[in-house]
Amino acid sequence: MFLTPGQTGDNPQLLPLPDELRDLELDGQRVRVGRVPADKAYTHPSTWKALRERRIKATIPERADQIAHRKAKGSAGGRPPAFDHGLCKLRNVVERRFNRLKQFRGLATRFAKRAAYHRAEIILACIVLHLR
Incomplete structure (x- = not known):
């Protein structure tokens, strides 16, 4: 990332x-x-x-x-x-994952002031989504 x-x-x-x-x-x-x-x-x-x-x-x-x-x-x-076309349609899996990440309010609005904090938020959100 x-x-x-x-x-x-x-x-x-x-x-x-x-x-x-x-x-x-x-x-x-x-x-x-x-x-x-x-x-x-x-x-x-x-x-x-x-x-x-x-x-x-x-x-x-x-x-x-x-x-x-x-x-x-x-x-x-x-x-x-x-x-x-079949492989291109599989791209929507990635697009849906980005949309799920945007549902985390802190990520969508970029509350974190530093890049390291923002990156940590993204990684934590990915972990939460993976565990669901």
Whole structure:
């Protein structure tokens, strides 16, 4: 989990996550990120390129303007990225979890003045939700 200033965009924060998970071990085995499901906010070409370089598959729907731009180029626009609607629908599990976290009043309104306190609140809320 990374805490960022409120005005920071989501897209630049995506790429450090697989690198952090690569150093993680569960039950003596290294964790490998195989696929990243994300929403249309992550469709920047630099994100696609960085995920390809890390050999991570992406399930990200294309934005309408990107589809139109690719089609306007004709055959030079390339082929559309592979997209699995079934895997994309599983993203809603994560979205629902964020909505459950927002029900904790202290998290939603950010009462904590320091980032370390806010991070601790998030971790405690995740533990409470996991135990329910």
